[in-house]
Amino acid sequence: MGLFLLRRVGMMILTALCLTVIVFVLTNLRPNLEKLAKTQGNFRMSDEAVASWLERNGYDEAMPLRYGQWLGVVPGWRQETDQGVTGRCLDGTIAPEAAARAPRFCGVLQGDWGFSTVFREEVSTIVAKRLGLTGKLMLWVLALMVPLALIVGVLAGMREGSWLDRGLSSLSIITTATPEYVSGVILIAVFASSSVGLKWFKGTATGAMDHANFENFFLPVLTIALYGMGYIARMTRASMAEVMAAQYIRTARLKGVSFSNVVIKHALRNALIAPFTVIMLQFPWLLNGVVIVETLFNYKGFGWTLVQAAGNNDIDLLLAVSVVSVLVVLTTQLLSDIGYVYLNPRIRIS
């Protein structure tokens, strides 16, 4: 088990490294750097001004060197001007003596995730804050989605082919087949706008970042939950139907155990192994699902940050976002593998 964990963590670091190299190369292509210079300077800047801005801000160095600086294995760039020294690791333009005392290395290894050019804030602060907001959204999504999906799945699966099964299955298929950008818009139009006139909820979740309540938070939660629910429900139904057809269930029924007892005491535990994996695998998907929903409802969480960082070529922020995404995806997969062992004694890891 120890070796297994070690291997998985090593894999995680390797994946993160590969991904950051790709992101770094893409964001540091010359046209993207020019775009960055224009959003930072003035978007009507001339070509000469762009070139001089890039040079002054250390973007002219070779790409591997700059990746090394970001990692913290190469000393940060420095430039001397009439006013003093500027550079990575330095705060603005400072005197040469002060610069000599400043650390030479400042990258991820030193715990410095860099500075966001869009938000003008430390990357670590932004990621922590936005991840917290998305965490809140996810928590409520899971709280709504998982029980709902399991109930629907179990109800549908316990009597395969019944009208209840057909109805619930159709419902799950419809919700899963409707992407968030469709269901979100429909939900807003029906429940939040004056055009239909119901106005039960609010069509924007900006207020929910500070003061979430049922009125301003339910629609985004429902939009994500509906999409995920159908999928989990279908898996649960399939697994439940399979268990219900098993021999030991038939034996139990023939011995005269009541139907509700069969379902709750005998079928349920075995039927929930498969959905568990599916639920754990929903996390990575939720992470990118929120990109759409957060943008649609103007809820400024992790997905929204990703959109802003990518749209504005915010190099440091984008790198941090990709590292966090790798961690979330691979950690949940690890958890699902470990959890599987405990649920199903027939599986061994090593």
Add this chain to the structure above:
Amino acid sequence: MTPITTPRECIHPAARMHAGEYADGKLSRREFLTRVTALGVGVTAAYGLIGELPAQAQTLEGTPRMGGTLRVQMQVKALKDTRSADWSEIACTTRGTCEYLVEYENDGSFRGMLLESWEANEDATEYRLRIRPGIKWHTGEDFTAADVARNIERWCEKNVEGNSMAARVSSLIDPDTGKARDGAIEIVDPMTVVLHTSFPDISIIPGFADYPAAIVHASYDPAKPNELIGTGPYKLTRIDVGLSARLERAADHPWWGTDIYGGPYLDTIEYIDYGTDPSAWLAAIEAEEVDMLYESVGEFIDIMNDIGLVQSEVVTAATLVIRPNQLAEIDGKQPYADKRVRRALSMAVDNAVLLELGYGDRGEIAENHHVCRIHPEYAKLPPLKADPAGARALMEEAGMLDFEHDLISIDDDWRKNTADAVAAQLRDAGIKVKRTVLPGATFWNDWTKYPFSSTNWNHRPLGVQIWALAYRSGEAWNEFGWSNPEFDALLEQALAIADADKRREIVAKGEALIQEEGVTIQPYWRSLYRHMRPGLIGTEMHITFEHHHYKWAWAA
């Protein structure tokens, strides 16, 4: 309001001449005001010259109540060096703190803010700026001529990347050093600054009212743009880019303008960012998360009227251009260097159709030369006629009928629709077009370089100002890639004539030249709209998107 009796003693001679023209019906009131206030005549005096009372702010009625919070939907962009601000939104965030020398009003006039008054000499080469007495910085220091001179010198630093003020004060810059010319800015006494321009320049004062012209304190550090010390009634207490910004009334700082212009009334102004999608803005105001929108656009204007919001409308010279870039290379060729190709593009489209399909007829038809009826120097040319057959013939003659044009636009409501309408009309004329729609986040990175694209332009008080910014050879914002010595000479001449009637003769030639060269399709002038919840005062839409926070209030 007391009747105006004596206009200020020294009134520019041209102002009296304009008053005569106004009386003869040769000028509209807006034109009259724009011209004479730019020459340094006070607004009240200007109205006095034509025997009228200043228009009451055309408000939203009621008595203002002290205090309260106003929540406004607006994109909250990262602040940057004030002189390189490239979005009105940036200036709206800083304007409560960092004020301006002069302020542009919806009726086309300029009124003094930090300047009490200004005068131009006969040929507009010397401007005497008088600083308003009694203004203090938030730090308690007096606001003096030295502050004004320092700020103007800052604007003159042409070599600072992105400094767009340099183009507005080019007549004060020494082209060799890229800084203010020796002797261009003269401090006469602590309350007076005299500007000596190197050529007659009538756009100096309008330039001072433009949004990058915020006046900053001596300690201002462009690297820390969020730390603002100003003279204004509000302080920027919080800004989270992309999220929100908060202005709070500076309670410990008595504002100079309270006795003169009234206000400030509100305690707090909160800007909340809802992105670029108008449907999100509608959702925000429907959900009562904001009280007022930054701007209402397109079909949403009707929806917002239907749901009982208050509408404010202002007619402007804001517009968009759908232009080829003459320098752009496609596959090693410069397709738009050929005048026939450009002419064919503008001949094939009917501007009236673009106004209808692109902007729902909410504006006026324009004539492809970027001078508007409300600009003082506007010269009427024979009306343009769409000629699809002629356009096709011309395109064929240029050997470009097989070429597929790629028309690029931003992804939004009106700009996209207008570009779509252009493409449709070009196709009707038998010219091949494909459309590319780019999201707002990426569109602006290369906006001057696109071979064929649409760009929106804000209103500016004088027609020649826009020409000087975008149509003169080699200017940073010359997205047309147009370089024409004849036009440059005409513009140079026009910029030296303070008298708009004389200037009009030159401008007429320039207008004709722009049309003749097929520089751009510039289909219509937009009216601007804003919606708000009932009960607000002084929050009208501004002609150049400025937020005059001190005028804003909730009704008592």
